[in-house]
Amino acid sequence: MNIATWNVNSVTVRLPHVLRWLIERTPDVVCLQEIKCTDERFPREAFAEIGYHAATHGQRTYNGVAILSRTEARDVVRGFDVSGDDEDDFSDVQARLIAATIEGVRVVNVYVPNGARVGSEKYVYKLRWLERFKTFIETNYGRDENIVVCGDFNIAPDDRDVHNPAAWAGSVLVSEPEREALDELKEWGFTDSFRLHEKQAEYFSWWDYRSGDFRRNAGARIDHVLISDGLISRSVKTWIDVEPRRWERPSDHTPVIAELA
Amino acid sequence: MNIATWNVNSVTVRLPHVLRWLIERTPDVVCLQEIKCTDERFPREAFAEIGYHAATHGQRTYNGVAILSRTEARDVVRGFDVSGDDEDDFSDVQARLIAATIEGVRVVNVYVPNGARVGSEKYVYKLRWLERFKTFIETNYGRDENIVVCGDFNIAPDDRDVHNPAAWAGSVLVSEPEREALDELKEWGFTDSFRLHEKQAEYFSWWDYRSGDFRRNAGARIDHVLISDGLISRSVKTWIDVEPRRWERPSDHTPVIAELA
DNA sequence: GTCGGGAGCG
DNA sequence: CGCTCCCGAC
Numbered sequence: 001m002n003i004a005t006w007n008v009n010s011v012t013v014r015l016p017h018v019l020r021w022l023i024e025r026t027p028d029v030v031c032l033q034e035i036k037c038t039d040e041r042f043p044r045e046a047f048a049e050i051g052y053h054a055a056t057h058g059q060r061t062y063n064g065v066a067i068l069s070r071t072e073a074r075d076v077v078r079g080f081d082v083s084g085d086d087e088d089d090f091s092d093v094q095a096r097l098i099a100a101t102i103e104g105v106r107v108v109n110v111y112v113p114n115g116a117r118v119g120s121e122k123y124v125y126k127l128r129w130l131e132r133f134k135t136f137i138e139t140n141y142g143r144d145e146n147i148v149v150c151g152d153f154n155i156a157p158d159d160r161d162v163h164n165p166a167a168w169a170g171s172v173l174v175s176e177p178e179r180e181a182l183d184e185l186k187e188w189g190f191t192d193s194f195r196l197h198e199k200q201a202e203y204f205s206w207w208d209y210r211s212g213d214f215r216r217n218a219g220a221r222i223d224h225v226l227i228s229d230g231l232i233s234r235s236v237k238t239w240i241d242v243e244p245r246r247w248e249r250p251s252d253h254t255p256v257i258a259e260l261a
Numbered sequence: 262m263n264i265a266t267w268n269v270n271s272v273t274v275r276l277p278h279v280l281r282w283l284i285e286r287t288p289d290v291v292c293l294q295e296i297k298c299t300d301e302r303f304p305r306e307a308f309a310e311i312g313y314h315a316a317t318h319g320q321r322t323y324n325g326v327a328i329l330s331r332t333e334a335r336d337v338v339r340g341f342d343v344s345g346d347d348e349d350d351f352s353d354v355q356a357r358l359i360a361a362t363i364e365g366v367r368v369v370n371v372y373v374p375n376g377a378r379v380g381s382e383k384y385v386y387k388l389r390w391l392e393r394f395k396t397f398i399e400t401n402y403g404r405d406e407n408i409v410v411c412g413d414f415n416i417a418p419d420d421r422d423v424h425n426p427a428a429w430a431g432s433v434l435v436s437e438p439e440r441e442a443l444d445e446l447k448e449w450g451f452t453d454s455f456r457l458h459e460k461q462a463e464y465f466s467w468w469d470y471r472s473g474d475f476r477r478n479a480g481a482r483i484d485h486v487l488i489s490d491g492l493i494s495r496s497v498k499t500w501i502d503v504e505p506r507r508w509e510r511p512s513d514h515t516p517v518i519a520e521l522a
Numbered sequence: 523g524t525c526g527g528g529a530g531c532g
Numbered sequence: 533c534g535c536t537c538c539c540g541a542c
Contacts, residue, residue: 009532010535034532036536061536062531114532122531154532208532209533252532252534270542271525295542297526322526323541375542383541415542469542470523513524513542 001103001260002027005150005223006244007111007206007253011035011066014251015043021244022050027257028070029102031109033152035064042066057098065098065109065151073100073107080136090132097133105231105260106141110151115172123172126154130181134188143189147228152206152253154222155182157192160201161221173220190226193238193258205240206253214245225258234260262364262521263288266411266484267505268372268467268514272296272327275512276304282505283311288518289331290363292370294413296325303327318359326359326370326412334361334368341397351393358394366492366521367402371412376433384433387415391442395449404450408489413467413514415483416443418453421462422482434481451487454499454519466501467514475506486519495521 004027008014011032022030030052035042037058044054047068057078058064067073077099080090099108110133115126141147155178159165168174186192194203204219213219225238236259245254265288269275272293283291291313296303298319305315308329318339319325328334338360341351360369371394376387402408416439420426429435447453455464465480474480486499497520506515 013535034535116532211533249534274525295525377542470525472523474523510524 001029001105002257003029003031003105003107003148003150003225003260004255004257005031005033005109005152005225006255007033007152007223007251009034009036009251009253011043011064012037012041013249015046017244017247017250019046019050020247021241021255022047022052022068025241025255025257029107030068030255031107031150032066032068033064033109033111033253034062035066036061037064055098055100057095059093059095063095063111065095065111067098067100067102067107067109069100069102071103073102076100080132090129096129097136104146106145106147108137108147108149110149110153112151112153112155114154115178118170118172118175123175127177127181130178130185134181134185137185137188143229145228146230147190148225148231148258149185149190150223150225150256150258152223153182155179156220156222157182157195157224160199161204163202163204163216163218163220168220173222186226189228191229191232193225193227193231193235194221194240194256196232196235197237198239203240205256207245209252223253223256225256227258227260231260236261262290262366263518264290264292264366264368264409264411264486264521265516265518266292266294266370266413266486267516268294268413268484268512270295270297270512270514272304272325273298273302274510276307278505278508278511280307280311281508282502282516283308283313283329286502286516286518290368291329291516292368292411293327293329294325294370294372294514295323296327297322298325316359316361318356320354320356324356324372326356326372328359328361328363328368328370330361330363332364334363337361341393351390357390358397365407367406367408369398369408369410369412371410371414373412373414373416375415376439379431379433379436384436388438388442391439391446395442395446398446398449404490406489407491408451409486409492409519410446410451411484411486411517411519413484414443416440417481417483418443418456418485422465424463424465424477424479424481429481434483447487450489452490452493454486454488454492454496455482455501455517457493457496458498459500464501466517468506470513484514484517486517488519488521492521497522
């Protein structure tokens with residue numbers, strides 16, 4: 001079972017890329033982020049034509065997540081359960097989370113807030129969101145379940161995961177509080193499936209559009225597939241498919257694929 | 262000598278179309294309207310590579326005219342001579358006129374104001390602009406000169422030149438004051454070179470993007486090549502090349518080509 | 523319907 | 533840099 005994650009930066013604009021890639025790689029599940037469209041405008045027919053179901057949680061202009069799957073997703077959950085929240089506003093104004101069960105695996109697809117600059121209001125929101133997400137996991141799942149949490153985390157786990165750690169030091173994507181939040185999530189019971197198989201530095205899943213960052217390979221590894229303990233033995237490999245980033249008018253992210261036996 | 266006119270609705274967006282068309286038709290001169298870019302941003306290198314010089318009079322966002330030519334244009338004039346104007350503001354805030362001499366022919370390229378709705382402020386400006394243009398011709402040229410005035414006039418000369426004259430009656434593009442203004446220009450000493458050779462109705466150079474007007478051939482002939490008396494005997498034919506309007510992401514106008522022996 | 527531009531986001 | 537929306541123009 002192959003599960004992929006891809007921040008497509010508009011599913012409308014990237015539709016030809018996503019279709020082409022699905023046909024070439026035939027993953028079983030693909031988690032999309034930044035679809036940037038409402039559920040009504042999601043191009044589900046195009047995906048249906050090549051054999052993919054779609055469960056979507058979109059909004060206009062910003063964010064939006066979706067799960068594509070060869071077999072239909074069950075028990076789809078969109079966003080946090082707002083009823084339990086008190087002051088904190090994690091309602092569906094920002095569509096950043098969708099979860100569903102596919103072939104016995106609970107797939108949780110997240111688009112973690114970017115955080116803008118360290119110390120900014122958006123940064124604080126990012127940390128609060130990660131905290132709220134940990135609570136979501138704790139309250140909804142058990143450690144014995146087969147869970148895959150994947151998506152755009154906007155966090156580079158350690159210094160191997162950014163092109164120039166010295167230049168990035170302390171800034172958003174690598175700051176200690178963000179990395180700690182990710183670590184806490186892992187401590188609950190998740191493993192970065194990419195790092196199970198690859199210890200080397202300089203593997204990236206995102207390159208800023210600006211100043212030729214892709215050409216210079218000035219990227220970061222911020223898209224992850226985390227797997228629960230029960231899936232570790234099934235993890236064959238997790239790899240980053242750089243190809244789509246080379247295509248015409250690409251997303252700034254490229255897919256990450258986790259292969260589970 | 263072939264002289265063409267084409268409202269391209271953004272030379273930036275239409276560049277591939279214009280290049281393709283120049284290579285296919287090899288006109289000697291092309292007058293472009295609505296280039297919608299400043300002179301600095303005009304893609305002159307792309308035209309130079311296929312053997313065309315460019316004289317431009319652009320502005321950002323709106324309007325903008327240019328003359329492409331195989332041999333270099335001489336005595337380029339941009340806009341009306343403002344110094345002579347009193348109250349009337351026909352300064353270069355709206356780039357609608359460029360003139361130059363090519364191979365002994367004075368080529369005057371105009372983008373006449375659209376006029377919005379009859380009676381509107383923009384309609385009044387259109388009529389004033391046409392009046393000012395007649396003065397420009399009178400004061401700058403002699404009837405013995407070889408002059409070609411071409412461009413987007415936003416005027417359909419008579420009822421043969423609109424798809425549904427009854428529906429259009431009295432509205433902008435066909436209203437009597439506009440047609441009269443065009444007639445007065447002709448009376449100074451110009452002939453509609455298209456009508457020298459073709460008397461039939463339903464030849465159009467523009468079709469609104471909306472409501473499938475092109476598919477229904479619901480267009481108008483508002484792009485013209487007017488020639489001075491001395492050129493009448495050299496006029497072989499003037500024809501409308503509908504092809505580019507069929508291409509992907511076309512301009513709403515298509516080129517008109519005047520062939521001069 | 524198809525543009526360019528500006529704002530907001532990343 | 534690129535994507536979305538809103539705006540005005542035509």
